[in-house]
Amino acid sequence: MTAPHRPQTHRPQAHRSAPHRPAPFATRRLDAVPLDPAHADEMAGVLAGPALYAYTGGAPEDAVSLRARYERQCAGPSDPAERWWNWVLRIREDGRLAGYVQATVRGPRAEVAWVLGTEWQGRGYAKEAAAGLAGHLADRYGIRTVVAHIHPDHAASAAVAAAAGLAPTEVRQDGEVRYVLHPSGTRREDEVRGCGNGNGL
Numbered sequence: 001m002t003a004p005h006r007p008q009t010h011r012p013q014a015h016r017s018a019p020h021r022p023a024p025f026a027t028r029r030l031d032a033v034p035l036d037p038a039h040a041d042e043m044a045g046v047l048a049g050p051a052l053y054a055y056t057g058g059a060p061e062d063a064v065s066l067r068a069r070y071e072r073q074c075a076g077p078s079d080p081a082e083r084w085w086n087w088v089l090r091i092r093e094d095g096r097l098a099g100y101v102q103a104t105v106r107g108p109r110a111e112v113a114w115v116l117g118t119e120w121q122g123r124g125y126a127k128e129a130a131a132g133l134a135g136h137l138a139d140r141y142g143i144r145t146v147v148a149h150i151h152p153d154h155a156a157s158a159a160v161a162a163a164a165g166l167a168p169t170e171v172r173q174d175g176e177v178r179y180v181l182h183p184s185g186t187r188r189e190d191e192v193r194g195c196g197n198g199n200g201l
Contacts, residue, residue, distance in 0.1 A: 020076065022085035022103075023140060027132035029093065030125060032101060035074060035086035040067035042097045043088060049118035055151040082106050089116070089129050098125060101133045109145045110137050114160060121156075127163035134164045134181055144183040149176040 025032045033039075044063040053059055061069065073086050083105040089098050099116035112133055116126045137143040148166055150157045158168070158179075166179035 020083050020085075021074075022083075022087065023136075024087070025132055025136040025140075026092075027128045029091065030098075030129055030132065031090045031092055032087035032129065032132065032136070033090055035070055035088055035100070037067045037070040037074060039088050039097065040064075040070050043100070046097050046099060046117040046119075047115065051118055052115060055154045055157070087133075089125070091120070091125075099129070101129050103133065103137060103143075103146075105137075105141075105143060108143055109147065110143045111147045111149075112137075113148065114157075126156075126160045130160050130164035134166075144181070146181040148179045149173055150179055151175070152177050 022034050024034055041063045044061065044066050047066070048060045050060065070086075073084055076084050084102070085105060086100060086102045088100050090096070091098050098120040099114065101112065101114045103110040103112045112130070114126055114130050114133070116129070134146050137146060146164070146166060148161050150161060152175075158177075161168075161179040164181065166181045169178045169180055171178040
């Protein structure tokens with residue numbers, strides 16, 4: 001289950017601020033752990049299902065390619081006004097990684113995305129993770145305008161967006177529908193546990 005996102009593309013710069021590492025957060029069943037290149041080996045298996053790319057395009061990456069991409073994402077953007085925050089999702093019950101969420105942040109606005117491996121779909125994890133991410137961004141960082149872009153035929157991802165409080169708009173970007181959670185929007189508090197406390201509980 002995926003929500004398309006704008007690529008986090010590294011642009012070299014001679015002098016830039018140090019990367020800003022996000023705080024972990026947790027939901028009822030998931031621990032969202034800040035991304036590390038060491039996650040690439042396990043995540044290559046999580047993201048290996050070709051069906052994940054039906055709406056987003058692309059193809060599965062091997063562990064070497066994924067590690068290189070994670071290194072770029074962890075290094076952060078060249079623009080000091082922008083933050084790339086990425087978390088892998090760990091199932092608390094068995095300790096396995098199941099997907100990821102990410103936020104590209106500029107000021108009080110974040111564009112978010114979520115991807116859940118095919119093995120873990122259909123259990124409500126994506127809705128739980130997306131709602132938890134929205135809550136974490138608001139509670140810890142004061143980010144209350146949250147945006148996602150979703151393929152118009154991707155009903156499952158639209159349902160995930162709705163669970164996080166995002167509503168569709170008339171705006172289209174690259175053929176995708178823009179979903180927005182505004183500062184006055186609501187989210188499902190029952191999906192969030194301990195968001196914003198920074199201790200992963």
